[in-house]
Amino acid sequence: MKGRWIGSPGLATVFVVTLGLGGCGWASLPSGATSQAELMHRDWTVFTIAGLCVFAIVGGLIVGAPFVWRRRGEALPPQFRRNVPIEIITTVIPLIMIALLFVLTYRVESVVERLSPSPSTIVDVVGFRWSWRFQYSGTSVQVIGTPKQPPEMVIPLGRTTRINLESADVNHAFWVPGFLFKRDAIPGVHNSFDWHPDHLGVFVGRCAEFCGLEHAFMTFAVRVVPPDEFERWLRQHETRPTAYRQGPR
Amino acid sequence: MNVGLGLFLSSASFGIAIAIAYWFSAHDDTGTWLLGMMGIALGFAAGYMIVAEREARLAGDQPNGSNEESAGERVGTYTLRSPWPFCAAIAAAFVLIGAVYNLPVAVAAFVSLLVTLTMLIRESR
Amino acid sequence: MSGVSTRDLPVPALARTGLLSWIATTDHKRIGIMYMVTAFAFFFVAGIMAMLIRAQLAQPNQSIVTSHTYSQLFTLHGTAMIFFFVVPFAFGLANFLVPLQIGAPDMAFPRLNAFTYWIFLLGALTVMSGAATNGGAAASGWFAYVPLSGIKISSGLGQDFWILGILMASISSILTSINLITTVFIYRAPGMTMWRIPIFTWEMVATALLVLMAFPALTADLGMLLIDRRFGGHFFDPAAGGSAVLYQHLFWFFGHPEVYIMILPYFGVVTEIVSTFSRKPVFGYVGMVLAAFAIAGLSMGVWAHHMFTTGAVSDPFFSAVSFLIAVPTGIKFFNWIGTMWRGSISLTTPMLFAVGFLLNFLNGGITGVMVASPPIDFHAEDSYFLVSHFHYVIGGGSLFAIFAALFFWFPKIFGVKLNEYWGKVCFAFEFIGFNLTFFPMYFLGVMGMPRRVYTYPNLPGWGSLNALATLGAAIMAVGVIIFVVNVIVSAIRRAPVPDDPWGGFTLEWATTSPPPAHNFDRLPPIRSERPVFDLRQSDLGSQRKR
Numbered sequence: 025m026k027g028r029w030i031g032s033p034g035l036a037t038v039f040v041v042t043l044g045l046g047g048c049g050w051a052s053l054p055s056g057a058t059s060q061a062e063l064m065h066r067d068w069t070v071f072t073i074a075g076l077c078v079f080a081i082v083g084g085l086i087v088g089a090p091f092v093w094r095r096r097g098e099a100l101p102p103q104f105r106r107n108v109p110i111e112i113i114t115t116v117i118p119l120i121m122i123a124l125l126f127v128l129t130y131r132v133e134s135v136v137e138r139l140s141p142s143p144s145t146i147v148d149v150v151g152f153r154w155s156w157r158f159q160y161s162g163t164s165v166q167v168i169g170t171p172k173q174p175p176e177m178v179i180p181l182g183r184t185t186r187i188n189l190e191s192a193d194v195n196h197a198f199w200v201p202g203f204l205f206k207r208d209a210i211p212g213v214h215n216s217f218d219w220h221p222d223h224l225g226v227f228v229g230r231c232a233e234f235c236g237l238e239h240a241f242m243t244f245a246v247r248v249v250p251p252d253e254f255e256r257w258l259r260q261h262e263t264r265p266t267a268y269r270q271g272p273r
Numbered sequence: 274m275n276v277g278l279g280l281f282l283s284s285a286s287f288g289i290a291i292a293i294a295y296w297f298s299a300h301d302d303t304g305t306w307l308l309g310m311m312g313i314a315l316g317f318a319a320g321y322m323i324v325a326e327r328e329a330r331l332a333g334d335q336p337n338g339s340n341e342e343s344a345g346e347r348v349g350t351y352t353l354r355s356p357w358p359f360c361a362a363i364a365a366a367f368v369l370i371g372a373v374y375n376l377p378v379a380v381a382a383f384v385s386l387l388v389t390l391t392m393l394i395r396e397s398r
Numbered sequence: 399m400s401g402v403s404t405r406d407l408p409v410p411a412l413a414r415t416g417l418l419s420w421i422a423t424t425d426h427k428r429i430g431i432m433y434m435v436t437a438f439a440f441f442f443v444a445g446i447m448a449m450l451i452r453a454q455l456a457q458p459n460q461s462i463v464t465s466h467t468y469s470q471l472f473t474l475h476g477t478a479m480i481f482f483f484v485v486p487f488a489f490g491l492a493n494f495l496v497p498l499q500i501g502a503p504d505m506a507f508p509r510l511n512a513f514t515y516w517i518f519l520l521g522a523l524t525v526m527s528g529a530a531t532n533g534g535a536a537a538s539g540w541f542a543y544v545p546l547s548g549i550k551i552s553s554g555l556g557q558d559f560w561i562l563g564i565l566m567a568s569i570s571s572i573l574t575s576i577n578l579i580t581t582v583f584i585y586r587a588p589g590m591t592m593w594r595i596p597i598f599t600w601e602m603v604a605t606a607l608l609v610l611m612a613f614p615a616l617t618a619d620l621g622m623l624l625i626d627r628r629f630g631g632h633f634f635d636p637a638a639g640g641s642a643v644l645y646q647h648l649f650w651f652f653g654h655p656e657v658y659i660m661i662l663p664y665f666g667v668v669t670e671i672v673s674t675f676s677r678k679p680v681f682g683y684v685g686m687v688l689a690a691f692a693i694a695g696l697s698m699g700v701w702a703h704h705m706f707t708t709g710a711v712s713d714p715f716f717s718a719v720s721f722l723i724a725v726p727t728g729i730k731f732f733n734w735i736g737t738m739w740r741g742s743i744s745l746t747t748p749m750l751f752a753v754g755f756l757l758n759f760l761n762g763g764i765t766g767v768m769v770a771s772p773p774i775d776f777h778a779e780d781s782y783f784l785v786s787h788f789h790y791v792i793g794g795g796s797l798f799a800i801f802a803a804l805f806f807w808f809p810k811i812f813g814v815k816l817n818e819y820w821g822k823v824c825f826a827f828e829f830i831g832f833n834l835t836f837f838p839m840y841f842l843g844v845m846g847m848p849r850r851v852y853t854y855p856n857l858p859g860w861g862s863l864n865a866l867a868t869l870g871a872a873i874m875a876v877g878v879i880i881f882v883v884n885v886i887v888s889a890i891r892r893a894p895v896p897d898d899p900w901g902g903f904t905l906e907w908a909t910t911s912p913p914p915a916h917n918f919d920r921l922p923p924i925r926s927e928r929p930v931f932d933l934r935q936s937d938l939g940s941q942r943k944r
Contacts, residue, residue, distance in 0.1 A: 032745065034826060034829070034830075035753060035754070035757065035829075038757070038829065038830070038833055039757060042761065042833070042837065045837060048841070049840045049841050049844060050844075052841050052844050052845050052859075053777075053844045054844075054845075054846070063773070064773040064774070064776065064777065067771060067773045067774055068768075068774055068777075071767070071768045071771060071774060072768075075764040075765070075767070075768060078760075078764055079760060079761065079764055082731060082735070082760055083757055083760055085735045086734075086735065086753060086756045086757055086760065087753070087757065089735060089738040089739065089741075089743065090738065090743045090745050090749070090753060093676070093738065093739070093740055093741050093742065093743050094742075094743050094744075094745070095677070095742040095743055095744045096742065097742075099742070100677060100742070101676070101677055101678055101740055101741050101742040102678075102740060103678055103679055104678075104679075104681070104740075105679045105680070105681060105682070105683060106681070106682060107681075107736070110732070110736065111682055111685055111729070111732075111733075114728065114729060114732035115725065115728075115729055118724060118725045118728040118729075119725050122721040122722065122724055122725065122767070125721060125767070125771065126717065126718055126721050128771075129717055129721075129771040129772065129773060130714055130717075132771075132773045133713060133714070133717075133772050133773050136773055136776070193545065193551075194543075194545045194546045194551060195543050195545070195546065195642065197707060197779075197780055197848075199780075199781075199846075199848065201777065201845070201846030202846075204776065204777040205776045205777065206707055206776055206777070206779065206780070207707055207709055207776075208707045208708045208709065210642050210643060210708060210710070211545060211636045211637075211642050212636025212637075212641060212642055212643070213642070213643060213708065213709060213710050215708075215709040217709075228846070230846065230848050231848065232779070232780040232781065232848040232849070233543075233780055234469075234538070234539050234543075234546070234849075234850040235546060236469075236546065236551065237465040237466060237469065237852075238465070239848075239850060239851060239852070240465075240848075240851035240852045240853055240854065275592075276592035276593075277583045277592075280603075280607070280691070283691075284607065284611075284691075284695060287695045288698070291695075291698070291699045294715075295699065295715060298712055298714070298715040299711070299712030299715050300712075301711070301712065303644060303647045303648075304647065304651075304701075304702070307615060307647070307648075307651050308698065308699065311611050311698060314611075315611070331584065331586065332586075332587070332588040333500070333584075333585070333586025333587060333588065333589075333590050333591065334586075334591055334592075335588055335589065335591075336589065336591050336925075337589065337925075338587075338588025338589040338924075339588055339589065339923065340587070340588055340920075340921055342588065343588050351424075351503070351504060351508060352424060352508065352509060353424065353425070353915075354419065354422040354423055354424055354425075355422060355424055355509050355512070356421065356422045357509065358424070358509045358510070358511075358512035358513035358516060359421050359422065359512065359513075359516050361513050361516075362513050362516030362517040362519075362520055363516070363520065365517055365566070365569070366517065366520040366521070366524065366566060369562050369565060369566065370524070370562055373558060373562065373624065373628050393509060396509075
């Protein structure tokens, strides 16, 4: 029967491929270069595993049922409408699952949002159309970018950096995928968060809130360096400021 | 207690309850007002159903109702077709557009809207 | 039908046939058809925009369209799909079906019904006409966040037209919902108690209630935006004591229920189809109804999960309630599976699309639970992960249910049965094309690609994943073309269609295809939620006795 030829095996194939690729999707997640990011990565892992299990079980039933119980004749199947124990189980088990997921979520978020009482570095970030300005608080060091010359923020490894985020015009979002973290820059809203990097490297950053024609080019970078190199960089730029003026595109 | 009343009453209670829960959880004015107003509005609907529909005995609510029993009852007058909804829509659109760009147009459109409403009322008499 | 008197007005003979008869119609069936045809036209328009977007994104660093054009494309694509396709199609289907399913001769307010269609059409045209203005159409995204949509940056008429058009569409939805609720409460046929109405009708009641609760926030929000833009207001201007976040609160207080408005009718469609083609009653009817209202109610309390990254809202409250919504949704899934369980299932075209819906919505629903967790959302928000999530639920969900509904009810609405073989081919193209388009986007989002970007750099994997997505979109487009050809050829062939071509259960199958103007010549007795099934069984029973 043509329906069965296209239908059940086709659905089953997509189902199985989705399951397999779902795991690959998780594998393309950046591993997270801050201590906060490592926690969030664990959150991703738990949810992905739970999601894949649910997809396997429920999806399997969805794809399997039309095949197992395909129409074989004129006889009507048993016309049942209720099964109270099943209905209770299918309410209670999901409830328990989401309760557990919420507890995990709450715990991780509390840590991620926690502000250290004494961050070693404070950077005031301002988003504007279409780049970023980094002002190292308590110094004269300033980095201003343009779409053609994205600004780079240098921060020390193993120390806490506080970011104070603001917007000069429209909504922007300050996203560092390598840190699994973003925060919106909204006029009138002052956001603050901490990063505790534990990996060296250069991490690209992008604007993640549509802000106009050059939104796609509003990149920046965060370079994590050893603390002594950071001190050197800071002193260097205090005596010789390198602020990129916003130029024509 | 009919289903409609149950619906509005439970929605209204839910609205008030979640507004209270939200206030204590988030201390946010905006959301509390939004949820609370929603609960109150639903409460109005529930109130109407209690006061005005208390005596309603609908044919549809009789589980063993038959067409023969309810035949002959005059339910209302249906106008099979009417040009006035179309005209009212055009008038309404120009009221909105005119309100922003050209006040005389908005006023003229508003007057047309009143005229079409009058025609609609006369139609179903 | 009991107690209805109809008066034919002294309308000029002009308006009895032809175009003018459609302009003056108050027949819920015709209005339903107009809604669905118009909605489908906007589906084409928004679909072409999607193809242009995918063309631009097929490879890194392209400039097939300008950045300004691109901004208008994604703004209008989202706006048209949401406001002028998915929701109006559902209301159109409800307009046609609900009176038939409850045994009524028409909606409670037929002329109001007509008004809502025309104001919807005018609103949609107003929004799109922005493209013809100097500054172009609205280009600040379908949610038009301030300050980007404010007068300083979006100074053109396009943004105003967007606001005005959406206001018109909102009026349409609110009035339709009043009509729907009143109709279902008051005009049920004898024996059609509330606990016997079809699940589709119940879902429409829940949807209508949601519209009434949610749309006022939108109209207020957009009214305030208009005042800020054109009448010197400062509601959303932080420099003058206003708040840009306030716009987001009001918008999402509407916006989240809106996505449930976009899915609940289609839950109803899928329920009817799964039940019919499993040849079993709906499993857990009461649970389905309670779950629909639980979803509707809870959906009013989750709006700020769209604002987790603003730093301006209480994440735990919204995260908790967002997780909670998964429970009634899960109940519905288990009830659909329960309906299929030990059934006698025919994988007809409508059933294929319904099963495709289930799989796609499961996928999107799971990633929805993921982003309900703020620590996950901090990475996924405004990335292609999110774009994939919402397309899975609206595209993989609502769109598939729309196709399912079309194949299922086309014979009833038009008296034309669509070709089954080509329907299944259409399904294959849509299902494979859809998953090929959107599954790669989960990867792209996780790897760091933001949404609404005009182009992207040549990073490893980004180009090939985007190219795959574009290929998938092309495959979907072919599926749509196959569908259109199917409609045209079937309409030309026009084989006569019986009252009940599928073996349906609910009242609409008790009348001719298409129904007469007054809907029913005679109604079967209504003693359960499956009056036509009961009638068929009793007919079979009396045949056997002979």
